[in-house]
Amino acid sequence: MADNLFTLILTVFVGAILAGWASRFGRLHAAWVAGVTVLFALGQLLEPMQAVFAGETLTSRTAWIPTAGLDLSFRLDGLGLLFALLILGIGLLIVLYARYYLSPRDCMGRFYSYLLMFMGAMLGVALSENIIQLLVFWELTSLTSFLLISYWQERPEARQGARMALAITGGGGLAMLGGFILLGEIAGSYELSVILASGDTIRAHPLYLPMLVLVLLGAFTKSAQFPFHFWLPNAMAAPTPVSAYLHSATMVKAGVFLLARLFPALSGTPEWAWLVGGAGLATLLIGAVFALFKHDLKGLLAYSTISHLGLITLLFGIGTPLAAVAGVFHIINHAIFKASLFMAAGIIDHETGSRDMRRLNGLWKYMPHTALLAMVAAASMAGVPLLNGFLSKEMFFAEAFSASTHLQLGWLLPALVTLAGVFAVAYSFRFIHDVFFNGEPIDLPKVPHEPPRWMKVPVEMLVALCLLVGILPSLTVEPILELAAGGVLQTAPPTFDLAIWHGLSPALLMSVVALVGGGLVYAARYPLFRLHDRCEPYCQAKSVFDALMAGLFAGAGWLTRTLNSGSLPRMLALFVTFAALLGLAGYLGGGGPLTGSRATLPVDGISLLAAAGLIAAALATVILHRQRLVALVLIGVVGLVVSLIFIKFSGPDLALTQLSVEVVTIVLLLLALYFLPQEAPADSSGLRRSRDAVLAVAAGTGTGLLAWAVLTRPLESISDYFLANSVPGGGGHNVVNVILVDFRGFDTLGEITVLGIAALGIYAMLEHLFLPGPAYDSRGRPWNWDMHPAVMASLTRLLPLRAAGLGLHLPARPQHARRRLHRRTDHRRGHHHAVPGQRRGMDPVTAAGQHAPAGRAGPAGGHCHRPGEPGLRLPLPYLGLHPPALAGGRGLRNRLGHRLRPRGIHGGGGRDPAHPHPPGTDAQRQPHAALGRGRLSLMEALVAVIIGVLTACGVYLSLRRRSFPVVLGITLLSYAVNLFLFAMGRLTIGQPAVIDDAATGYADPLPQALVLTAIVISFAMTAFVIMLALKARAELGDDRVDGDGPSC
C-alpha cells in the first residue's frame, strides 16, 4: 500500500516510454499501449479508493535521498482522488478519441508518449504531499504541455502558442517556487499535512501577503486568470484532443486545484478574498464577453474555459465552505461538459475542414448525432436545468448572492455575476445555433458527414454523465463531491442539497435572467459584433504580450551589446575596474587592520637580489612586449624566479611543476610566434596606455596589499587532518600529492576534464588550420638550412640518459619496468635500500631510472604496491609534470635520509607521524631563526610586492589589443595567482609537507595542492588562448583582440 501511489505515477511514465517504443511496430500500437496503461493505472487506484471512501487520508513515503532528508511523499485524500479520477478517466476517453482524430501523417508514438508524460505529471501534482515535489511535477506539466501544444511543430502558430504558454506558466512556476519556499518556512514544513493544519500560523505571519501573491501568481498563470489569460486561446493551435484534455480536466485545472489544495491554509483573510475573488470575477466577465465574439469554434471554447475558470476561482475567493463545495462541483461539471464540447468541436473540424462559425451553418442535417451531443453539452455549459451545469451554476449564484450581503455596494456582485451568466448563455446559444442551424454551410472544404462510430463514444459517455449528474445528482455525484469537498476543507463539509428545485430563490431568479438575457444578447449579436470589431485592435492581450517580449529581447540585446562589445581590452578593463573598486569598498567597509599579528621572516641578500631580478624582468617584459622574442626570454626569467620562490618556501613540487609548465609554455609560444608578426607596432594612444597603467597599478597595489594582509595573519588551517591521515588513510608521505589524488581526487578529476576540454578545443581549431610561415626571419635573413645542427643532435642524444638520471619517466626499458613492479617494500621498518638498483648489482643509471618510476607511483608510495600489480598512477596532468622522485614520499625519504631537518635541531626528532605539528605553529617557525641572523624581517613584504608587480604587469599586458601580449599577460597573471594561492599557506622555509618522523613541522599542504591545480589549469588556458590567436591569425590575418578588426 505504501508505494502504491508512487507506482501509480510511475506506471504512467513507464507507459509513456513504452508508447513511444511501441509505435515502431505499427501506427495503432501506441494507442493500445496508452489505453492499457491508463486502464492499469485506474485499476491501481481502486484499492486505495476504498480506503479514501472509508474516510482515510493515505500518505505514502518512499525514501529518495535519505541522507539529505528527501523523500518522495504522496497523499491521497478526497480532492486528490477526484483529480486522479478526472485525469485518468477523461484521459482514457482522450486516448480513444485521439486514435481516430490523428491523421496517418501524425506520429502516434510521439503524441501518446507526450500525453502520458503529461498525465503522469498531472497525477504527480494531484497526489503530492510535499509541496516542492508538487512544484517539480507542476513544472513538468508546463514542459510536457509545451510539447503537446507544439505537437504540429511545422505550424508557426503552434510553436508560438506553445512558447507563450511555456513562458507564462513557467514564469508563474518560478514565482510559485518562491511562494512555496516562503510557505514552507512559515509553516516549518514542506509537507502538506503540516501546512494544512497550521492555517492560523500562516495567516498571522508578517510574510503572509508576499507569500500569497507569489503562490497565486503560479496558480493564476496556470489557470489562465486575468491578466494572464491570453496564453490559453493561443494554445488552441494544439491538436483538439490536447485542447480537450488540457483545458477541461487537467492543465488549467491545476491552478484551481492548488487554490483548493491550499484553501484551509491560506483562505479566510481579506487579502485572499480580494486577490482571488477579484481575479476570478474579472476573468469570469472578460472570458464570457470575449467568448461571444470569437468566430473560431475552439476560440469560443477557449474563452468560455477562461470564464469558467474565473467562476471557480471566484467561488474559492468567496471563501465560505459552501462556496468551496460549489467550486469543487463546478470543477467536475466543467471538466465533463467542456471535454465533450472540445471533442465535438474536434469532430466538426475533422469532418468539415473548418472551425469558422461564419462558414459552419446548418450542420444538423449532415451530422445529427454529433449535433445532438454537442447541443446537450452546450446547454449544460449555459446552465439549462436538468443538466449538470445548471446545478453548480445555481450554487454559484446562491453563493454570490449570500456573499454580497456582507459587502458595500453588495448588489454589484450578483449583478456582474448575472451579466457573466447572460454572456455564457449567449455564447452557448451561438455554439448551438450558428453551427447546427442558421441556414446552409458556406464554402466548406469537405462535405460534412458523421465521424467514425468510436470517435463519438467518448462524447456520448461524457454527455450521458452530464444528464445523469443533472437529473440524479444525489445518486451519482454526491458521494465523490462530499469526499472531495472534505479533502478541500480538511473537515467535514457543510450539508448541501443537490436538488434541482430549491423553490423560488434569488439564485433561480438569476438563472432565469441569465437564460432570457442570453437569448436577447444573442439575438442582438450582429450590432455587437460590429462594435467588437471596432474595439478589437485596442484590447488585444496578445499584442501587449508580444510587445513586452519584443521589449525584453531588445533590452537584453542592448545590454549584451553594451557590456560585451566583442573587445577583450574593454571587457577586461571593466572587470579590473570593478574588482579594484570592490576591493577598495571591502577595505573601507571595515575589513580590520591591514597588517596581521603573525611574525615575519627576515630577508636575505639572495632573496632580495632574486626579487629585484624578477621585478626588473617583469617590468622589462611590459616595456619590451612589442619585441616579442625578447619579451618571451624575459618572461622565462620571471617563471624561473617564481619557481625559486616556491622552492625557498617549502614547495619543491610546485617549483618543478611550474618550471616544466613554463618551459612548455615558452615552446608553445615560440611555435605560435613563428606565424605571428615578430614586432608589433604601438597600437594604443598615449592616453589609453596611461589609463591602462593606472588600472594596472590599482590592481597590483590592491593584490599586493591583500597578499600582505594574508601573509601577516596567523594561519588557521584545516590541513591537520590531511597531515594526520596522509600515511594511514592515503598511504603516501607526500601530503600535497595525497591531497590531489586521494582526499580531493574529484577536484583533480575536474581539472583533468578541463585539460581534456582544452585539448579537444585545440584539436578542433587545428583542423584545417593553414598558416604560411615566413620565409625570412625578422631581420630579413634566410633561415638556416641545417635542420639538425650537429651540436644539437649530439646533445639531444644525451637527453634520455639525463632524464633517466633525474627520474623523468621517459620510457624505461620494458624488462626493467617489469622488475620494478616487484620491488619489495617494508614500511614497518620504515626504510628502503638507498638505491635499489645497487643491491641488485645494476648500473647506477638504469637503477635510478628504474627506481624513479616507482616513486612516480605517487602518494601510495610503497603501500599500494603488491607484487605483480601495477603501481597507482598519478592523474594525467601530473605525469611528467611532477618531480617523480618527490612524488613518492617513501622513496624520497630513503634517498634523503632523515636530513630534512635544519641544522641544530637534531634533538627534536622522533615524533609520531600521525600527530605532526600543525602548520604555522611556533614549533614550525623555530628553525628559521638559524637563517634569520637579525636582519630586516620583511620577507612577507617582498613576496607581497612581487605579487603586486606581477599582477600589475599582467593586467597591463592583458589590456593590450593583440593576442600575443595578452598571452604574456595571462602568463604573468597566472604566476601572480599561483603565488597568491601559495601565500594562503604563509611562508615557511625548508619544511615540505612530506611526512617524516624527524620533521619538526610542515608547510600547509592544502594551498600547495591548490597551486598545482592552478598551474595546470592556467596552462590549459594559455595553450587554448595561443591556439585562438593562431586561429584568428589564419582566419582574419590579424591577431587583434579588440573587436575593431575585421568581424567574422
Next chain:
Amino acid sequence: MIDTALTIAFTLVGLAVALSFWRLLRGPDAPDRILALDTLYVNTIALLVLFGIQIDSNLYFEAALLIALMGFVGTVALCKYLLRGDIIE
C-alpha cells in the same frame, strides 16, 4: 668553516646572477638575452645546491637537476627559433 664558505659562495653566485640580469635587460641582441637566461639557469642551479647545503637537505639537488634539464630545453628551443623559426620540425 662551512658557514664562511657558504657566505663567500652565495656572494659570488649572487654577483653572477646580478650580472646575468644586467645582460638580460641590457641586451642588446636576442642571442645575448638567451645566453643570459641560460647563465641564469646555471646560476640558479648553483644557488639551489648552496641552499641545500645550508639547510642540510638533499631535496634541492633533485630540483637543481630538473632545472638544469628545463633550462637546457628552453635554451635549445629559443636557439632553434633563431636558427630555423619553426622549432618542431
